[in-house]
Amino acid sequence: MGRVRHTVLGLGVAVALAMLAYLVIDVEASWSYALDLRSRQLAALVVVGAAIGASSLVFQTIAGSRILTPGVMGFDALYVFIQTVIVFTLGPTALQLMGIPERFLLNTGLLALFGLILFRWLFRAHSRNLFVLVLVGIVIGALFSSLATLASRMLSPDDYLTLQTVLFASFNTVNLQLLLVTAAVTSVGLVALVPMLRSLDVVDLGRDAALGLGLDYHRAVTRALLLVTLLVATATALVGPMLFLGLLVANLTRQVVPTHRHTILVPAAAAVGVICTVGGQLIVTHVFALNTTLSVIVNLVGGLYFLLLLLKAVRL
Amino acid sequence: MPPGAAGRTTTWLIAGCVVLAVAAYLSLAIGVIPIPVHEMFSPDERQWLLLRTTRLPRMIAILLSGAALAVAGLIMQRITQNSFVSPSTSGTVEAAVLGVLIATLALPGLSLLAKMGFAIVVSIAGTAGFLTILQHIRYSDPIVVALVGIMYGGVLSAITVFIAYQRDLLQLLEIWTTGSFSAVLAGQYEPLYLVLAVGIIGYLFADRFTVVGMGKEFATGLGVSYDVILRVGLIVVSVMAAVVVVVVGVIPFLGLIVPNVVSMFFGDHVRRTLPITALAGAGFVLVCDVVGRIIRFPYEIPVATIAGVIGAVVFIWLILRASRRPGATR
Numbered sequence: 001m002g003r004v005r006h007t008v009l010g011l012g013v014a015v016a017l018a019m020l021a022y023l024v025i026d027v028e029a030s031w032s033y034a035l036d037l038r039s040r041q042l043a044a045l046v047v048v049g050a051a052i053g054a055s056s057l058v059f060q061t062i063a064g065s066r067i068l069t070p071g072v073m074g075f076d077a078l079y080v081f082i083q084t085v086i087v088f089t090l091g092p093t094a095l096q097l098m099g100i101p102e103r104f105l106l107n108t109g110l111l112a113l114f115g116l117i118l119f120r121w122l123f124r125a126h127s128r129n130l131f132v133l134v135l136v137g138i139v140i141g142a143l144f145s146s147l148a149t150l151a152s153r154m155l156s157p158d159d160y161l162t163l164q165t166v167l168f169a170s171f172n173t174v175n176l177q178l179l180l181v182t183a184a185v186t187s188v189g190l191v192a193l194v195p196m197l198r199s200l201d202v203v204d205l206g207r208d209a210a211l212g213l214g215l216d217y218h219r220a221v222t223r224a225l226l227l228v229t230l231l232v233a234t235a236t237a238l239v240g241p242m243l244f245l246g247l248l249v250a251n252l253t254r255q256v257v258p259t260h261r262h263t264i265l266v267p268a269a270a271a272v273g274v275i276c277t278v279g280g281q282l283i284v285t286h287v288f289a290l291n292t293t294l295s296v297i298v299n300l301v302g303g304l305y306f307l308l309l310l311l312k313a314v315r316l
Numbered sequence: 317m318p319p320g321a322a323g324r325t326t327t328w329l330i331a332g333c334v335v336l337a338v339a340a341y342l343s344l345a346i347g348v349i350p351i352p353v354h355e356m357f358s359p360d361e362r363q364w365l366l367l368r369t370t371r372l373p374r375m376i377a378i379l380l381s382g383a384a385l386a387v388a389g390l391i392m393q394r395i396t397q398n399s400f401v402s403p404s405t406s407g408t409v410e411a412a413v414l415g416v417l418i419a420t421l422a423l424p425g426l427s428l429l430a431k432m433g434f435a436i437v438v439s440i441a442g443t444a445g446f447l448t449i450l451q452h453i454r455y456s457d458p459i460v461v462a463l464v465g466i467m468y469g470g471v472l473s474a475i476t477v478f479i480a481y482q483r484d485l486l487q488l489l490e491i492w493t494t495g496s497f498s499a500v501l502a503g504q505y506e507p508l509y510l511v512l513a514v515g516i517i518g519y520l521f522a523d524r525f526t527v528v529g530m531g532k533e534f535a536t537g538l539g540v541s542y543d544v545i546l547r548v549g550l551i552v553v554s555v556m557a558a559v560v561v562v563v564v565g566v567i568p569f570l571g572l573i574v575p576n577v578v579s580m581f582f583g584d585h586v587r588r589t590l591p592i593t594a595l596a597g598a599g600f601v602l603v604c605d606v607v608g609r610i611i612r613f614p615y616e617i618p619v620a621t622i623a624g625v626i627g628a629v630v631f632i633w634l635i636l637r638a639s640r641r642p643g644a645t646r
Contacts, residue, residue: 131459132639138466139631142568146624153617291482300474307467314453314460 004259011271018278044174045277048235051186053273054266055231056246061204062221065130067309069246070232074141076241081144082110084151092162100177111233182238189231200262242295244302249273328581339602343375348614369502377505378605379598381564384511384556386597389571395549397529400462402571403557410472411442412558413493417476432562439558495565495620508563511556518552522586525549567620569627
């Protein structure tokens with residue numbers, strides 16, 4: 001137990017250091033301007049890191065596998081697809097006339113709904129074979145991105161431009177109002193996870209064992225999945241797709257924090273998520289001089305890591 | 317073969333040829349200037365100019381690339397004895413794209429042919445890398461292998477995107493790699509004929525590819541030189557995939573689904589199914605291209621998008637089918 005406590009303490013210190021470094025490194029011009037801009041970016045990074053980290057870890061537990069995370073299962077492509085469909089059906093003016101909270105609600109609501117349907121279908125239909133599940137998830141992701149391209153080709157160039165600006169919000173230009181809404185929803189989602197953490201320890205044992213121990217497995221999984229979907233949807237709506245971030249963070253957490261108790265694992269995953277996003281963005285800004293983006297790096301490192309995980313699983 | 321199967325096979329073959337012929341006519345006929353059936357065989361000067369410079373080259377390019385990708389997939393599936401291996405699920409295509417990017421950045425003045433050569437070399441290296449990984453996997457479950465192949469290709473693409481982003485080439489990269497025939501013109505697509513030559517080599521070696529797929533000892537026992545044939549297969553596949561990528565772009569899932577669907581109807585005899593696979597691949601791309609030209613007329617939707625939607629749906633169906641079969645994990 002002592003080791004776990006030290007690790008958790010270390011993670012807390014690392015989060016604080018990363019956040020501090022993000023705010024103060026290389027400030028050249030006016031401090032008030034830099035702090036204002038940077039604290040806004042920092043807040044977005046923290047929200048996304050915590051949401052993706054916690055939700056991916058919970059998703060792994062529900063799925064009973066280390067290589068399954070929402071991003072891998074086609075969630076990001078679903079996001080792009082839904083955005084395109086919204087622009088396509090409602091038209092860009094309707095979207096622009098909508099206030100930011102309403103647009104956010106529409107986005108997140110649809111994403112959460114379809115995500116839940118997708119995950120439930122995947123889990124129910126193919127619970128036997130993990131690899132089938134992942135492969136179908138990946139191909140569904142490819143299908144959604146082709147459908148999104150198809151729909152975007154049907155748009156007029158003006159509508160397409162609107163879609164682009166909606167889709168690729170980035171950490172560098174965070175809308176304050178959107179940030180506030182996202183932060184609020186993420187906090188609610190994270191807090192709502194807390195009472196479930198103990199039952200997740202039981203879910204981790206597998207369906208049969210959990211049922212044997214008297215847990216209402218179906219209900220526990222559905223509720224956890226609902227929150228996971230909400231958290232991922234929110235984070236994605238704020239900064240756009242980050243395919244392998246969840247995979248990296250969740251597995252890193254399980255390696256660093258040697259416990260199976262979700263009351264420790266899930267907060268730790270949120271912390272690791274924040275370290276990854278803030279630290280990653282620091283590297284992108286100061287090492288690569290903004291010559292690349294966080295999502296490009298995450299895709300490269302995460303893809304490689306996923307391949308290694310897969311090969312390790314397959315060689316057994 | 318059960319009784320009556322030969323008759324059914326012939327029916328399917330005839331039906332397929334009819335679809336191909338109709339699609340070929342549509343491919344030549346539709347556009348901002350339509351050409352009606354009765355004028356197709358005696359076009360006036362203006363129509364002939366149109367046919368000669370754009371419509372015929374386009375149709376030939378479609379037929380060649382569709383056939384090439386499908387045959388490349390078939391050969392890969394024979395060599396690896398694995399039904400879910402194909403140029404787009406083994407890093408072949410992604411390596412070719414990386415090759416084009418490197419050639420463009422390092423040697424900007426290169427001709428199309430030289431770039432193509434470079435793409436072929438990188439694509440051979442990429443595919444060889446995948447085959448090496450395959451030898452280290454104990455599973456030969458098609459689903460696992462496809463998963464590993466897709467992720468391997470994903471890593472290669474991530475490297476490509478990383479480089480392209482730094483040089484501000486991301487948008488250009490997307491335009492290059494989205495498979496589309498809208499820019500095919502006479503005088504520019506001709507390198508595609510290379511796949512015809514390579515395809516003939518592939519046909520001549522077809523049976524030996526099957527033998528190599530049985531394993532090194534088995535092949536050597538039958539007097540087939542394992543390493544040589546493996547390399548021939550590797551080169552044939554990589555040349556086909558890379559040439560199509562350079563001239564046309566990426567057409568996802570084609571090399572995977574077409575050979576699988578063909579083998580459902582016509583069995584696994586490579587020598588017999590190779591020509592049918594080529595025809596089916598050509599027909600599939602032709603139909604996708606015609607559909608892409610019709611649904612948003614007079615604008616065009618790239619063939620890669622249409623093929624991506626249809627291909628993904630068929631692939632998911634194939635995966636579910638394979639996973640339900642008893643003893644899917646060999």
